[in-house]
Amino acid sequence: MTAPMLPSLLSYFSLGLLLGWVGGVFGIGGGLIAIPVLGWIFGMEQQLAQGTALLMVAPNVILGFWRYKQRNPIDLQAALLLAGSSILSTFITAQFAAGLQAHALRMAFACFLIGLALYLIIELRPRRAARTPRRVLGQHWLAGLGLVSGAFSGIFTVGGGLVVAPVLVKFFGIARQTTAQGLALATVTPSAVIALLTYARAGQVNWTIGLPLAAGGLFGISWGVHLAHRLPERRLRALFSLLLLLAAGMLF
Numbered sequence: 001m002t003a004p005m006l007p008s009l010l011s012y013f014s015l016g017l018l019l020g021w022v023g024g025v026f027g028i029g030g031g032l033i034a035i036p037v038l039g040w041i042f043g044m045e046q047q048l049a050q051g052t053a054l055l056m057v058a059p060n061v062i063l064g065f066w067r068y069k070q071r072n073p074i075d076l077q078a079a080l081l082l083a084g085s086s087i088l089s090t091f092i093t094a095q096f097a098a099g100l101q102a103h104a105l106r107m108a109f110a111c112f113l114i115g116l117a118l119y120l121i122i123e124l125r126p127r128r129a130a131r132t133p134r135r136v137l138g139q140h141w142l143a144g145l146g147l148v149s150g151a152f153s154g155i156f157t158v159g160g161g162l163v164v165a166p167v168l169v170k171f172f173g174i175a176r177q178t179t180a181q182g183l184a185l186a187t188v189t190p191s192a193v194i195a196l197l198t199y200a201r202a203g204q205v206n207w208t209i210g211l212p213l214a215a216g217g218l219f220g221i222s223w224g225v226h227l228a229h230r231l232p233e234r235r236l237r238a239l240f241s242l243l244l245l246l247a248a249g250m251l252f
Contacts, residue, residue, distance in 0.1 A: 009212045016056055016216025023060055023217065024067070024224020025231075026181070026240050031057035031158035033243070034213065035109070036250035045102040046109070048206060050157040051199030055210030056217040057158065058192040061185050063218060067225040068182030078142055079186035085146030086153065086160060090191040093154025094198035109156050110251035116162055117244035120237055123166070142172070146187060153191035157199075161188040162244075177233045 019034050026032075031053040038049035068074065097105060145167055153160030164184035168174040174183070199205055228236060 012209050012212035013216040016213035017220040018216075019056065019213065020060055020217030020220030021224040021227075022220075022243070023057075024064055024221035024226075025228045026224075026236075026243060031060075032113075032162070032247055035156075035158065036247050038209070039106070040250050042209065044206070046106040047098055047100070047102055047199070047202070047204040050097075050105075051196070051202075051204035052206045052210040052213070054157050054192060054196040054199060055205060055207070056214040057188075058196050059214055060217045060221050061161070061189045061192050064221050064225060065182060065185040065189060067222055068178065068185060071225070071229055072176065072179040072182050074179060074182045074186070078139060079183055081139070081142045082146040082149065082164065082183065082187040083190050085143040086150030086187055086191045087194060089147045089150035090154040090160075090194045091198065093151045094157075094195045095154075095202075097155045098199060098202040098204055105155075106251050110248040112152075112156060113162075113244045113248040113251070116166075117241045117248070120166060120241040120244070123170070124234065124238055124241070139172075149184075149187050150191050153188055154195055154198075157192070157195050158188075160191050161185060164188075177236055178228055181228070 015037070019031075019037070022033055023031070031050075034053035034056055035046075035049045038044045038052055039046065042049075044052065065079075145164060149160035149164050151160075152163050161181075161184040164187045165177070165180040168180040168183055169177065174180045196205070231239075
């Protein structure tokens, strides 16, 4: 390793540490912020940014799920149903996304984040926040949710987990935000691995940047999970909404 490379690797590692911490707080694996940062700072096209971010996301979501499972009563049967059904749609949509025009994919991702943020902000209204979540859909609907999650994961690489957590709270009676985030991580774990392999096969991964990002992320995610369980639920959701809007702004 040459001397000029060492500061670069350390900076990539430090960035991964920060992104992993953010991913642990919000149960998103860090890719949500990594994608716009890679495009903004390193000038990567959208597909290359998404593929490189997946190098960090894939191991982070595995570790993140384990950390959330240690602190929450996560239903493993539900987790397997969500994860298993997401695999097929991830494989199909990841191949589709790898061939899209980069600007169109970036704008679609930004609009997706804004829409999700607005939904979460609406759900923060006191009238709804005070209401105890009740189960509207049965467990057999989890397979359908997994398919939808896998489709978003394939297209945006991080979209699946963002969709799963609020849906679990709204329609499946998951009372705690942290439990929903843990299940969301279980859903996107196989999807992240499949999407990474698909993007790598298409040549849309920068390994030099992605590997130190992943190493830093693994160190940071446990701290983030610890903080997530110390924050009030309402504040955690509000901060998550602001993070989505910040990421969308960076993409624009």
